[in-house]
Amino acid sequence: MSAPVKASSAGGEAKVLSPAEIAKDLVITAIITFFILVPIVAIRTPLDQGTLTWHPRFGLAAALCGLVVVGRLALYLFVWNPKAKAALAPADASAPLKAVKGPSLGDRLGPKVAPTLLILAIALPFFFIIIGNADGMFPGWDRRGIDFAITVMLYVMLGWGLNVVVGLAGLLDLGYVAFYAVGAYTYALMATKYLPAWFGPEIKPYAFFISLPIAAILASLWGMILGFPVLRLKGDYLAIVTLAFGEIIYQVLQNWSVFTEGPRGISVPKLTFFGIPFDKSDGGFAATFHVGYNRIVYFAFLYFVILALALLTYFVTKKLRRLPIGRAWEALREDEIACRSLGINTTSTKLTAFAIGAAFGGMAGAFFAVRQEFISPESFKYIESAFILAIVVLGGLGSQIGIVFSAIAIIGATEAFREMEFLKYVLPEGTEPVQFRMLAVGVALVLMMRFRPRGFVTKREPTVYLKEKKAVSGDLVAEGHG
Amino acid sequence: MEYFLQQLINGLTLGSIYGLIAIGYTMVYGIIGMINFAHGDVFMVGSVTSFILVLIGGVSFGLSGNSAGIIILLALVLVVAYAMLVSSVYNWTIERVAYRPLRGSFRLAPLISAIGMSIVLQEFVRIAQEARPKPIQKLVTGGYELMSKQVGEQTFAVTITNMQIFIIISTLVLMTAFTFIIQRTSLGRAQRACEQDTKMASLLGINVDRTISITFIMGAMLAAFAGMLFFLHYTETDFFVGFAAGIKAFTAAVLGGIGSIPGAMMGGLLIGIIEVMWSAYFSVEYKDVAAFTVLVLVLIFMPQGLLGKPEVEKV
Amino acid sequence: MTRAWEINPELEVQHLTMRFGGLTAIGDLSFNAARQQITALIGPNGAGKTTVFNCITGFYKPTEGMLKLNHEDGKSFLLERMDDFRVNREARVARTFQNIRLFTGMTVVENLMVAQHNTLMRASTMTIGALLGSRHYKRVEADAMEKSKYWLEKVGLTDRADDPAGDLPYGAQRRLEIARAMCTEPRLLCLDEPAAGLNPRESDELNKLLLSIRDDHKTAILLIEHDMSVVMGISDHVVVLDYGRKIADGTPGEVKANPDVIRAYLGVEDEEDDAEGKAAAAVVHEAVDHTPVAAAVLEASLETPRVAEKAPARKAAGPELLKKPRGKADDLKLIWGVGPAFEKLLNKVGVWHFDQVASWTSADIDHVDALLKGFHGRIRRDDWVNQAKKLASGWRPDNDIGERPATVKKPAPKAAKKGGRK
Ligand SMILES: Nc1ncnc2c1ncn2[C@@H]1O[C@H](COP(=O)(O)OP(=O)(O)O)[C@@H](O)[C@H]1O
Numbered sequence A: 001m002s003a004p005v006k007a008s009s010a011g012g013e014a015k016v017l018s019p020a021e022i023a024k025d026l027v028i029t030a031i032i033t034f035f036i037l038v039p040i041v042a043i044r045t046p047l048d049q050g051t052l053t054w055h056p057r058f059g060l061a062a063a064l065c066g067l068v069v070v071g072r073l074a075l076y077l078f079v080w081n082p083k084a085k086a087a088l089a090p091a092d093a094s095a096p097l098k099a100v101k102g103p104s105l106g107d108r109l110g111p112k113v114a115p116t117l118l119i120l121a122i123a124l125p126f127f128f129i130i131i132g133n134a135d136g137m138f139p140g141w142d143r144r145g146i147d148f149a150i151t152v153m154l155y156v157m158l159g160w161g162l163n164v165v166v167g168l169a170g171l172l173d174l175g176y177v178a179f180y181a182v183g184a185y186t187y188a189l190m191a192t193k194y195l196p197a198w199f200g201p202e203i204k205p206y207a208f209f210i211s212l213p214i215a216a217i218l219a220s221l222w223g224m225i226l227g228f229p230v231l232r233l234k235g236d237y238l239a240i241v242t243l244a245f246g247e248i249i250y251q252v253l254q255n256w257s258v259f260t261e262g263p264r265g266i267s268v269p270k271l272t273f274f275g276i277p278f279d280k281s282d283g284g285f286a287a288t289f290h291v292g293y294n295r296i297v298y299f300a301f302l303y304f305v306i307l308a309l310a311l312l313t314y315f316v317t318k319k320l321r322r323l324p325i326g327r328a329w330e331a332l333r334e335d336e337i338a339c340r341s342l343g344i345n346t347t348s349t350k351l352t353a354f355a356i357g358a359a360f361g362g363m364a365g366a367f368f369a370v371r372q373e374f375i376s377p378e379s380f381k382y383i384e385s386a387f388i389l390a391i392v393v394l395g396g397l398g399s400q401i402g403i404v405f406s407a408i409a410i411i412g413a414t415e416a417f418r419e420m421e422f423l424k425y426v427l428p429e430g431t432e433p434v435q436f437r438m439l440a441v442g443v444a445l446v447l448m449m450r451f452r453p454r455g456f457v458t459k460r461e462p463t464v465y466l467k468e469k470k471a472v473s474g475d476l477v478a479e480g481h482g
Numbered sequence B: 001m002e003y004f005l006q007q008l009i010n011g012l013t014l015g016s017i018y019g020l021i022a023i024g025y026t027m028v029y030g031i032i033g034m035i036n037f038a039h040g041d042v043f044m045v046g047s048v049t050s051f052i053l054v055l056i057g058g059v060s061f062g063l064s065g066n067s068a069g070i071i072i073l074l075a076l077v078l079v080v081a082y083a084m085l086v087s088s089v090y091n092w093t094i095e096r097v098a099y100r101p102l103r104g105s106f107r108l109a110p111l112i113s114a115i116g117m118s119i120v121l122q123e124f125v126r127i128a129q130e131a132r133p134k135p136i137q138k139l140v141t142g143g144y145e146l147m148s149k150q151v152g153e154q155t156f157a158v159t160i161t162n163m164q165i166f167i168i169i170s171t172l173v174l175m176t177a178f179t180f181i182i183q184r185t186s187l188g189r190a191q192r193a194c195e196q197d198t199k200m201a202s203l204l205g206i207n208v209d210r211t212i213s214i215t216f217i218m219g220a221m222l223a224a225f226a227g228m229l230f231f232l233h234y235t236e237t238d239f240f241v242g243f244a245a246g247i248k249a250f251t252a253a254v255l256g257g258i259g260s261i262p263g264a265m266m267g268g269l270l271i272g273i274i275e276v277m278w279s280a281y282f283s284v285e286y287k288d289v290a291a292f293t294v295l296v297l298v299l300i301f302m303p304q305g306l307l308g309k310p311e312v313e314k315v
Numbered sequence C: 001m002t003r004a005w006e007i008n009p010e011l012e013v014q015h016l017t018m019r020f021g022g023l024t025a026i027g028d029l030s031f032n033a034a035r036q037q038i039t040a041l042i043g044p045n046g047a048g049k050t051t052v053f054n055c056i057t058g059f060y061k062p063t064e065g066m067l068k069l070n071h072e073d074g075k076s077f078l079l080e081r082m083d084d085f086r087v088n089r090e091a092r093v094a095r096t097f098q099n100i101r102l103f104t105g106m107t108v109v110e111n112l113m114v115a116q117h118n119t120l121m122r123a124s125t126m127t128i129g130a131l132l133g134s135r136h137y138k139r140v141e142a143d144a145m146e147k148s149k150y151w152l153e154k155v156g157l158t159d160r161a162d163d164p165a166g167d168l169p170y171g172a173q174r175r176l177e178i179a180r181a182m183c184t185e186p187r188l189l190c191l192d193e194p195a196a197g198l199n200p201r202e203s204d205e206l207n208k209l210l211l212s213i214r215d216d217h218k219t220a221i222l223l224i225e226h227d228m229s230v231v232m233g234i235s236d237h238v239v240v241l242d243y244g245r246k247i248a249d250g251t252p253g254e255v256k257a258n259p260d261v262i263r264a265y266l267g268v269e270d271e272e273d274d275a276e277g278k279a280a281a282a283v284v285h286e287a288v289d290h291t292p293v294a295a296a297v298l299e300a301s302l303e304t305p306r307v308a309e310k311a312p313a314r315k316a317a318g319p320e321l322l323k324k325p326r327g328k329a330d331d332l333k334l335i336w337g338v339g340p341a342f343e344k345l346l347n348k349v350g351v352w353h354f355d356q357v358a359s360w361t362s363a364d365i366d367h368v369d370a371l372l373k374g375f376h377g378r379i380r381r382d383d384w385v386n387q388a389k390k391l392a393s394g395w396r397p398d399n400d401i402g403e404r405p406a407t408v409k410k411p412a413p414k415a416a417k418k419g420g421r422k
């Protein structure tokens, strides 16, 4: 009988456990799981003719409890077991953690990844249109595919924007959605109220492209207004204050009805092709360019707009990293005190990171509004910030390519939850697979921090070199102080 | 004046609840130097658990506001005891699963893990218990009229409800017991030792892991208690109550001086009063904004809080 | 004799006091650092040297006192009123840190480029110019690269320019930190224990580097160092601190001969419960052993019967002092704050037993304090009397970390540990 090992979390030293100890551990696990599940899961509290009542759901609780215990037993047998481990990783059985912490798939990506992705991104809508229109193969996939691609690209852009603040400057911003909201509302209010009032209704078709820079400027202004007082804060405080700021903005949007229409929201005009609407009218896109009218053209255009915005974010950030300001951001993340000893004004450095990150967020917000054609405060809750943060963290703090993959993975998984009809048979009644999406994001954050805290791409690319460019291993890169 | 007095009573009641939650933040921050982002959600778990138990009591055992006082009290003791147990198990598990393995990892890791954990708890409860707010009949009813005043046609009375008395008294009792534990027992000494210097404490033979676990359990028990009070007071709860209450309680902890337990209680009372007064005199809609603004102002202008020690950044 | 640091100094420290809560880390310290000279700041661990640096470089705001930096062109700066980054940017003071603070995840050359941030930033016209590819910026960037190369060459790191700073061996990291500080073109360079952890060869190279910085770059250096071979070998002026106060100030020769200095160094052993202290004590002892003059002075001071002779004469006024122990002498080292060297001194003065110490009155303490010049109130600070009372009654510290009796307050609260994980 092989003696399983329990990886002690504190020091990482492995302790060999006897079967009796394992049994004891499993009993404790069962007891703990019991209290976690009873009553939160074991009792349902549905409405019955207008009043609340309760129904037991002990079967489900027992099943989950059993699952946890069996799962832990399996871990003991197959993962925390030195023999099993040796079988899994024969090369370095002596360093069991190495298997987990070695270079990730992301780090093996070559230099050609970025151009390849770019070509793929440009080709994507055409691909979806082809497969969507190929007879009977994937009906409706043109629209759905492009929609999905737009969503991914939007979050890639948000991720890249937040990456400036969190990944490069090392400041944990939990209120990023505030700038997203500022951008969205800038466009919505500009397009529906101010631009028509100032310049007459003819301006309306151009509203998006006029509002876009305004959204960026306003968002970065807000970034500075909010950033200035809080950037002296350290660590966890910064996180919670930015969270509070995000909430304040949400509450103001919710309650300042005269200005924001409150929870009713604002309907906003559609995107136009630089003034030419995508409709069947004589002045429409189809008539102007003598192509047949097809709704998909509009979605493809939306896609290319967000692709262009995302690429702007990408290239500006990439360039900034090589300039003194970007280098100062990274230095700040590495060691703020050393920065100050070198004469770097850390407050203004942080502020620029905040402002630039916010500007990208603002543009993404404006795009979000034009795409949804309707906005309300509900889209700008804290959980959205957490979602974007998850994308950045999973991608690998500071890595732009990693964020692309994590956005695809997370949003793909979300969509997959929607698709997984079969889950309905497994899940307790009254729950939809799609409800599990944020739960999965939360679990992913915890697991990532535990097993791959540096995310998908852990290597850092130097911004300047003397002889040859060598990537810096993630183990040396600091992740800021919050 | 009467109006003000009434609001003061309401503020103290609410503040007691915030104070109880704030202690959990302050203790954990003191001992491992991180914000337990999931603490507000542990409070929520306590609140939802006591809701379920009270509901069962109501539906199956006829527990209601009309039951005899002693029965209600007994029921509440049972409910809160179990809710404390459940919350403790949650917080203990969170520390074991999400924070302990990350000690010694980079600075943001436990924080991000905590954010993840907070999402997990919220979503877990939302899925298990549905998102709808869960209302329930008032369980503790009645009260006393302290004074009344004739204003034109109407009389305005300053009252203190039995619920408010219950909240304030139980908070006082809990606080006293708690202060005793921290100051007089070896457990409290171990905690204070870990707060000052974890490495040194472990060298001196203090079981640091256990002390940290117990700190999380103690914080969870207070949060569960607050959760029950919160739900009884508002006669409603849901999976999301931990979010706003959590930030406000954190504000309270910072206002009182993070790391200081009396400070947390004092900060809680202040935040409760500020929130209630703001709603009473300015606008109810922006009450959360007021509390969050206090957080921002305190952190900027008085980061060491009322009772905290100023810290010089070690270079 | 006029000394360089007395006329038109680069740095004037006047009545500097820094308190942390109840602890006075620096008490009324005044000294000058001369232009284009190396001024060494020495003293046992916990003496407050790093705190002086932190005050000079703006990281701590002194409780009292003035820190004045004079440029050659006549411009003066009051450092205590400046933000930390302005101290570097405007007053041109650069520093290194006792526990190296490199940007470990950035390459060596990136570290040097970050140090030239302000020059580059100015050239980048609010980043926008550089973003649009301005020629001027490109030129300035190329110059910055040249300067980085120069310093890489100078500290011998050219081959490792593209490696992450965190991958360098310890000695190279120290040199890189100096190079990085020099890239900011300072007028005054503050080095916090640059030779700590270096082997003799590296230490030698460091000396050369520092002399070259002083002579070729016309930069004043303020140096904290425990390695006496470095201190005595290259410094022009030595200031000695003990418990936050200046106990000597002069040329290396003068300081070496100062008995207070030697006592202060012996006192290092009271840090023995602290691993760092132990290491530092070892370093000092080694240093003293390796420096013939200092060693000779040390021997002399231990042999001088001066103190012991005086003691019996003042017996009537002072505490009971014995020429010889009554039977077997107690192990005075059990008193927290007394190391082997102190024990020797105490024995010389005539203190052998716990009960002797236990019986001291306040006046006796002052008396013994005076006898043991250079103790500066250690007896009170560590509460020797109460410790001795407990020890005399049979109490013993029960583990080898040397637990102190409960009455004794830790004299120097260690750093705020909160959030220090990294
Ligand atoms: N930020 C701080 N907070 C509290 N005490 C401090 C702080 N910085 C230094 N000290 C204390 O000041 C004293 C001097 O420390 P330091 O300047 O580091 O000594 P040295 O560098 O000479 O070894 C020590 O007792 C130290 O604990």
Ligand SMILES: [Mg+2]
Pocket: C046, C049, C050, C051, C098
């Ligand atoms: Mg020092």
